[in-house]
Amino acid sequence: MQIEGLTAIVTGGASGLGAATASMLSAEGAKVIILDRDHEAGDAHARAIGGRCVTADVTDEEAVAKALVQAESAFGIARILVNCAGVAPSIKTVGRDGNPHKLGDFRRAIEINLVGTFNILSQFAARLISAEPLGEERGVIVNTASVAAYDGQIGQAAYAASKSGIVGLTLPVARDLAREKIRVMTIAPGIFITPMMMGFSQAVQDSLGQQVPHPSRLGRPEEYADLVRSIIVNPMLNGEVIRLDGAIRMGPR
Numbered sequence: 001m002q003i004e005g006l007t008a009i010v011t012g013g014a015s016g017l018g019a020a021t022a023s024m025l026s027a028e029g030a031k032v033i034i035l036d037r038d039h040e041a042g043d044a045h046a047r048a049i050g051g052r053c054v055t056a057d058v059t060d061e062e063a064v065a066k067a068l069v070q071a072e073s074a075f076g077i078a079r080i081l082v083n084c085a086g087v088a089p090s091i092k093t094v095g096r097d098g099n100p101h102k103l104g105d106f107r108r109a110i111e112i113n114l115v116g117t118f119n120i121l122s123q124f125a126a127r128l129i130s131a132e133p134l135g136e137e138r139g140v141i142v143n144t145a146s147v148a149a150y151d152g153q154i155g156q157a158a159y160a161a162s163k164s165g166i167v168g169l170t171l172p173v174a175r176d177l178a179r180e181k182i183r184v185m186t187i188a189p190g191i192f193i194t195p196m197m198m199g200f201s202q203a204v205q206d207s208l209g210q211q212v213p214h215p216s217r218l219g220r221p222e223e224y225a226d227l228v229r230s231i232i233v234n235p236m237l238n239g240e241v242i243r244l245d246g247a248i249r250m251g252p253r
């Protein structure tokens with residue numbers, strides 16, 4: 001699909017990979033809606049790129065329904081959805097203190113990363129099918145998994161499970177929506193410099209960067225956004241997960 005003039009929703013667009021994607025889409029001429037639970041940061045970035053921010057928690061069915069109505073009344077039916085909202089907890093199955101991983105923490109990661117992704121993509125698609133196709137396509141959904149879906153590290157049981165759930169739903173959802181001419185793709189990023197990463201010291205960031213075979217550094221959010229752009233414009237990309245990771249395969253820690 002050509003991006004110019006289309007309405008695009010970016011969840012988690014207030015920060016990191018989502019913010020870079022929102023900037024890219026705006027620069028390509030899209031009308032951008034940032035959907036984030038962080039209203040202050042979402043609104044500031046939306047203003048900076050000439051878009052709008054709608055505040056919602058992706059796990060909340062009604063809040064997402066309301067946000068999609070708000071988005072549509074601002075900019076018309078959205079044809080692009082990029083799911084970047086997510087959290088990355090690090091908790092071992094049994095802690096040093098001998099206590100098991102709190103089930104509530106496990107559920108929360110699954111709820112935000114996996115259920116939240118499905119909640120908005122299903123509601124987005126249900127609204128979009130009433131719109132006329134543009135040529136051979138009606139719209140595109142891009143989800144964000146992680147290389148942890150394949151090489152989950154120590155402390156990543158919940159995170160890796162949530163992300164492999166996103167990998168798992170990519171093909172069946174693409175098949176479900178094929179008749180509606182809506183494509184579904186997932187990106188599995190390696191390690192990118194975002195606020196999620198900036199919490200670590202420079203030494204830790206450098207050491208993580210050196211683990212990437214080539215190029216031997218952390219990924220830049222603009223490089224993630226560039227893959228989103230390529231996916232949107234290439235109609236043959238559908239039902240697949242693309243690792244974006246400089247060939248890194250994560251070790252146990």
Ligand SMILES: NC(=O)c1ccc[n+]([C@@H]2O[C@H](COP(=O)([O-])OP(=O)(O)OC[C@H]3O[C@@H](n4cnc5c(N)ncnc54)[C@H](O)[C@@H]3O)[C@@H](O)[C@H]2O)c1
Nearest residue numbers: 012014015016017037038057058085086146191192194196
């Ligand atoms: N940064 C990395 O190295 C990396 C690597 C692999 C995968 N990812 C994935 O990419 C995505 C974006 O990561 P990032 O590094 O940009 O993170 P980030 O923390 O910079 O941004 C995440 C955004 O999601 C929003 N958010 C979180 N929970 C939400 C909810 N329930 N409802 C609505 N908004 C919510 C936050 O407010 C924030 O704006 C995440 O899904 C993350 O797991 C990141």
